[in-house]
Amino acid sequence: MTEASLIGKSMVRSDTVAKAAGQALYTADLKLPRMLVGKVLRSPHPHARILNIDTSRAERLRGVKAVITGRDGHGVKWGVFPYTQDHDMVPTDKVRYIGEEVAAVAAVDEETALEALSLIDVEYEPLPAVFTIEEALKEGAPLVHDQYKNNINVHVHIEVGDTQKAFKEADIVLEDTFEAAGEMYGMLEPYAVVAHYTPDGYLDIWMPNAGPHVRAKALSNLLKMPLNKIRVHHINSGGAFGGRSEISPGDFVTSLLAIKSGRPVKLVYTREETSIATRQVHDIVARIKTGARKDGTIIAKEFKVYYNGGAYSSTGPIATSIPFYVYEETYRLPNLVYDGYRILTNRPIRGMYRCHGRAFLAGNAMHMDKIAEELGMDPMDIRLKNGIRAGETTATGSKIISCGLQDAIKAAARKSGWKKKRGKLPPYRGIGMGCLAIMCGFPMGFRSGSSAYIRVNEDGDATIVSGVVDNGQGNESMMVQIAAHILGIPMDSVNLVCSDTEVTTHDPGAYSQAAAFVTGNAVRLAAEDARDKILTAAAQYMKVDKTRLALKDKMVYLKDDPEKAIKLTRAVRYAMSKGQHIQGYGTYIPKISFDREWVKNPYGQMAGTFSYGTSIAELEVDPETGIVRLLRMVVAHDCGNPINPMAVEGQLEGSVAMGGTATILEEHVWDGGLQLNSDFLEYKMPLSVDMPDIDTILVRSMDPEGPFGAKEGGLTISMSAYKAIANAFYDATGVWLKEFPYTPDRVLKALQAKEKGRR
């Protein structure tokens, strides 16, 4: 149809006026009558048996309304999968990391709550602890959980082709180990929860989250309450980046306090608590062996990848797999063996991150460049040669239905001046490239789909009801834009009711890049259904054939005679008078393999579609100080078709900060089980002055399944920017720096080692 198109236009986001005005509410802003302040008592030990907890003195303190320990729970442990249910959100047997929840109080004010914490007596028997992957794997090492032998929490084994034979046939074989320290999510909003339990047994709860429906289900399991008595409400979220996907111990604690006190309770984490007691990023060690033919074709890969998983499973099987999958979705890999091990340690809880897997992914990128160098190939050409294309199937069996990888590589190369610069820049200046694919939605079984409905009112405005959630990326606005476009009404004529679990439809959440492709399709179908109903009514009213009608500017008009038109309101009212209310319904589930399982059967269709991207980094290394300065990043991302181009650009630019600039700055530093940089003074996140110049390029592959051809918008850059930096560092220095981040100490050590080697 030829309506005024809103798709592909940079529209003002529907949520940002309130945010600019300071009127948008976040969880910590909520105030309910009689609300109490919650505080958590945390373990000072990395590993200790809990012998006794005496809360009687705290309970007697004036102003204290509830004290809870693990005994107030139902003994149900959290885990994303039946075989990983090991996280007692307030443990009763032993603590497994410094900062773990031991007890909590709700009191009339913060001072009273803090004083009450000091009155709780806990007797611990300290136990030997393990902190690093090596320590945890040592023969006879203390076990974090008895059921995980050798502290191996998850082992993902994937085998394709005949790898040993392929290595024998390879002309080049490389083997290296790459390491990366885990990062901090660093969402600017500290974690916060508000919970209220009503006397008739309903729990209302607010927290920043990236999947309200999955959050409600987890709470329903842990609190042994029916799902329809738990209502996760809509609230703005101050960033997620993968870190708000799962239930947090804070949700459970606040719920217990609200249930026990019978009053609303607000728990706001300090920044330090947010760093220590909400999930952060895995340390990773990746051993990678690569075999290639003389013509640059990669024919064999062998991976042994270790993830420091902290004390509990979390999304373990997924976290242990994703770096591999995003790699196999990018390149043809005929023969491979992947062994991913998630190792439990007495470090805090770990989860999935927007830039997850930098040791593994950057390692593979360095191998690709090494091979190119040995063969005298341009790193761009080896990527074009091995890059997967639409119509092909990945190693583990995902069919690729659209792929802009070749275009992304070429566009980024052109824009960056690649041919003129690669290998030709002055000493200590370099340029490098990295590519990546990402699935638009994880396979989540029956939870993989989304549905939506849309009502069109008698005034011609519309209301969407969707489970979509927005953590800042613009998902809410995207749904409004899709519906407004289809219904031919302005965006500000559309209201979105979302992410409230008792009102809205099911949705997989926003943490697996599903919003554009999955939720967007559900909203598209709902709007198309509503449009069809409007046109049916208008056709009856106007006594014309429905196929001749279209919607634009709140009018229904004849496509072949636009002068003949009626107001949208007329059509809606006419329909209503016939008892045909304008309510559209849409539901979409991606075409994935339902028999695929992360550990037991890691083969089959992973996602409905995949997006593709390329990062090119140009940087400068100061050999005196070891400081790496990013000069320019050119990033090209195939999002199928951008629904709101400026919003997609924003995702790419944010990815350059988090996946790029972070490569020279960010890591959590430890003394055993004690995190040494939990605040924003000690943990260095990119500031405006650390950022390079950024060029963003949107590649349009027009996905055949995506809404208006759209796919996920930006994650390929979060996970390829560091690849580009690793290769640019080599171009600048001649050193393969295999340890992340590229801080001055690591850089100087590497440069000095190279000097020594030369002498």
Place this chain on the structure above:
Amino acid sequence: MNRIPITLLVNGEPYSLAVPPNKTLLEVLRDDLELMGTREGCGVGACGACTVLIDGVPARSCLTLAVDVQGLSITTIEGLAEGDELHPVQEAFVERHAIQCGYCSSGMILTAKALLDKKKRPTKDEIKRAISGNICRCTGYAKIEDAIATAAKKLATPSK
């Protein structure tokens, strides 16, 4: 704890309060005046989410004691718009997609306003330096810098 009577001038309105001497301006704004647009990100003055203007100068309200700013003019994000009309800096942030999660936006916008009050046509570098004490985890700063440059242009041309 004993409370000290103070009068704060916030967004042009005088407020008479009695506050404990250790209460921060951030806490008073949020708890007592219910101006929730001023946000806490780190509590140690590192992130700038709590930025307000004190006599036109950006300051960390999490590090400022309420009793220390008596009689000074305090501007919070709620004080920028005139009725329904957003301030040109706010407008530019909306139009140029300088806002994603929005948690840093209040502090970022106020810092930008203070810059543009002092400097009508800041260079790109001056913009970068002005906001280098405000952390944004979402945008990579590019659209924020663009919005500030756009706001400078808006402020230079008399409004519609």
